Amino acid sequence: MFRVGAAVLCALWCLVACVVVGVRVQERGAFDVDIQNLLPRTALEPVIRAAVADAGTTASQRVAVLVTAKDPNRAQDAAADLERSFVAAGFAPDHAQGEAVGRWLFANRNQLSCSADPARFDPDAVVRRSQVLLYSPLAPVSGGMLEKDPFLLTLQLAECLSPPSGGQIGESVLVSGVLTSSAYRIDVQDRIADTFAGWQGRWPGVEASRAGVVFFAQDAAHQTRNEMALISGISAVVILALLLACFRRPHAILGTFAVTTAGAVGSLAAAFLLFPSVHVLVFVFGSALIGVTSDYALHYLATGPQTGWASRKERLKVIRRPLAVCALSTSLGFAGLGLFGVEVFNQVAVFSVAGILTAWWFTMTLLPFLDPRPKNAEKLSGWWNWLERPFLAFRWRRAYSVIGLVIVLGAIGLGVARFSVLDDVRQFQPRSAELSAEEARLREAVGFSSSPKFLLSFGDDAQEARRREEAVLASWPEAAARDVLAVSRFDPSDTRRRENETRLRDQVFTPHLAERAQAVGIDKVDPFSVTTPPPALPPLVSSLEGAASGLHYLVAPLGATASALPARDSEGSRVVDPTARYTQAFATFRGLAAGAVLATFAACALLVLLLYRTWRALFILAAPTVGVLMAVALPSALGMPVSFFSVAALFVVIGVGIDHSVFLFEANETNGQSKELVVFLAGLTTILSMGLLGLSGTFPVASFGIAVAVGVTAAYLCSFVPVNVRGKSGHAIRQD
Incomplete structure (x- = not known):
């Protein structure tokens, strides 16, 4: 049930978070830029x-x-x-x-x-x-x-x-x-x-x-600024045009921006409240929140044209459980970083979990006020249905599964043969x-x-x-x-x-x-x-x-x-040799991050089993699993080494891949509204916002972007593979 009190509390938290961030960023040493703080401690x-x-x-x-x-x-x-x-x-x-x-x-x-x-x-x-x-x-x-x-x-x-x-x-x-x-x-x-x-x-x-x-x-910063300005400008223009083309109203842009901003402010405020300073490396992982939290906004906004802008209560009912599953699974994944006893990973865990939960809370309480029923609701719903018609007309054939399996296995085989890692900071930027x-x-x-x-x-x-x-x-x-x-x-x-x-x-x-x-x-x-x-x-x-x-x-x-x-x-x-020490740090954290990815899958498996009460629900993890494998294998097959930054991108792939699978699973299991268009839109905006970073000439940025683009694309395609996951007891149809 939609409660105004929860919206008030969420607004108060966002206000407090803004005050905390505004005060702390003025303090000297609020952000830790010393790469040595990543290194293991000795006597x-x-x-x-x-x-x-x-x-x-x-x-x-x-x-x-x-x-x-x-x-x-x-x-x-x-x-x-x-x-x-x-x-x-x-x-x-x-x-x-x-x-x-x-x-x-x-x-x-x-x-x-x-x-x-x-x-x-x-x-x-x-x-x-x-x-x-x-x-x-x-x-x-x-x-x-x-x-x-x-x-x-x-x-x-x-x-x-x-x-x-x-x-x-x-x-x-x-x-x-x-x-x-x-x-x-x-x-x-x-x-x-x-x-x-x-x-x-x-x-x-x-x-x-x-x-x-x-x-x-100065030369490196100038090059990076020019690249980021160009890539960010292109992705922003394309995303804005895409949202306007699909929703045909500025409320979609405002709502998406509000949710991602709330998540970012909430994450930074929580980190500032618990730590004396926040390491800049936290933002490498934290950037995953952009792709994940923007999906939350899109899923709610899509309920408008899907339901003909029904009441807030009815619209929230459509996304309540799948969105909760997505937020909980992604939060558990990031929380797993706190198990390694590393200070910077503890910061990442707090930063990311707080950002995800704040974005989820904002979506479920305040976002409905930003998306009122338009005067031409029927016309906009008809436009949405027309856009979704090609997706509904598509039928998955067994041949597609065979072709996809061959591509995945081929990429994995070639990736293993050409697998290499790059941790040397001297090679991160030419x-x-x-x-x-x-x-x-x-x-x-x-x-x-x-x-x-x-x-x-x-x-x-x-x-x-x-x-x-x-x-x-x-x-x-x-x-x-x-x-x-x-x-x-x-x-x-x-x-x-x-x-x-x-x-x-x-x-x-x-x-x-x-x-x-x-x-x-x-x-x-x-x-x-x-x-x-x-x-x-x-x-x-x-x-x-x-x-x-x-x-x-x-x-x-x-x-x-x-x-x-x-x-x-x-x-x-x-x-x-300071360079060797920094290289050692990135190698160590690449390994720890890879372990955190495995812990994320384990946590998500337990969560879906607990919620859906059937082992068939584990098929929800098939799409993000394929996405992670391809995000590592395909760049390796093409000669790009694996780095800490490409492993960090896997958290984006997992979060977005689970979102796709959960919403499609829920739509099939409850005979609800189709989700094909909004899932496509969520994946495409993620690729545009972060995948285009693969065009950068700076290795850390490019490896992150390429891993996101490959992984999200693979997870999206895999999420449409038809799998019979309904159990005899029908646990999946329970909405609460």
Whole structure:
């Protein structure tokens, strides 16, 4: 029975949900975008997580542009203009950092060494290099410097320890630095891209090679935005036209939009009420709600022309049980995600179940008020019946079943033969060929390359962490050890500091200082003078140090040479590859999601057996089963690997497939109104709203869309296979 009180309660919940969402989205940290929160927890996890965050921030905010022109002076002027423009857009150039690094190296020159391994220290090489620098026309040598640093240790350390920090490189000029805000913010990406494009317009004929996450992220975001705008625009126009063509009144559009919006708001509000923050990955699963909840609205709206707009009570009676079965079965499927004990899956379970139940509640209480009886009800009913006539005239033949079975088995066989998976996040979206070529040119010119890997060293305090990092670097080849930006190279442990100073005193200063002073004509030499006040550790280095869970850790980003070494863990040190960790996360959750799909089928089987009291009702699951098999098999047969995102799409296939089967089953069992047209309409809108995502050039989006399109189509076709499911006791005819 239709009750106004239930409608009032539903309206109040929707209002409260809107308030909760409106308040929470204003809070900082309402949405969790850290992919690390998907990773399994271990005893060392807080340290690794903090280190990955530090390394990611340091690497992602780096920007470098190599400016080249036929005229070196023009290259200098263009580079200066670019640096000024970048600074205005939120950029801190490296030369400011270079000054801080220079002061630190000078103050600590006698306690640092270019050799990571003390056994490889060569005093003669130090003396020879100082001789070369002494007479180099480009070296900034002065009498005052020679009095305190007669062997030019500061310049030697700057060459071997510091990464390139901008300036002249051959006939090119390097502009490098860090962004003052996250490279993953869209406004930052657009601002830097617009600044660079404007600079290019001002300097025709000047070439620039870029490197930096911000450029790749902006290119990917621009491509994705254009794709999504085009695909969403096309699907929205087609769906609107389809609804207007079938229902011939705007109420259908308003009702469908209202139900899906209510489901979305209800799901997000429930998640915000139960969790301090909601992970963005939740929305991958949550997107399934669009296809499922819109079907609820369509099934009620279709009762209008089917019954000639009977009373609300009569119209609701037609869909009460099948819609409840659909909502319960889909909710049970998503609730099964909460059985794995994974935080993000718990969020998905709450988000999805709340959205489905809110949409069902809205459909059963408030939607009837949005679809009043039209003045031309008879005409609209006649139009609906005319549209449905071809579906009713269609007769399924046994040959169709044979052909369908051959297609399904063939797809499964070929899919098994060509089955593969893709969890590597580096392959989710193709990198720009132009930007990749520019980055390669810049790395070749600068002579330094970076990788996402880093050496993590940790201990009970800062000294222990430094000693462990020093031990690892000492065991590496010299070329690899120099290809690391390590804290301990700039700020060694107290033990290593004393060793370095003793070595310099005994092997460099004692045998060679008098000769050097005489050679440069300096009477008073004080190589061990102390800088007061002592300078602070440069931010370039201090940002690579931190503490978590009572442990002190150091992050040492690796270059290409160092990252190519075989990874060997030692006590208190290990090489961490963030990309591998993210790949592991997607592989783990792909497996868990597949398990959740099986749990969904088990829950739905129990539900239909409980409601219909006959094992023949299990045939309701035949269509979604075929849909899931084809959603996996057919893309695999065509060479598309299975990913976490394609498995997530299976929840859409299950939800929509069960909707189709339940409504057709109910229509057959109760001799009710035909459902062929509305089931076709529900499937088609799902394909249009999400299946068209398969046209995207981004792998996660495309794999999700293709799986939805294939699975929903297969489930729809299979749902029309005639099966005698009526039991002798006639349990299926009970409406309550």
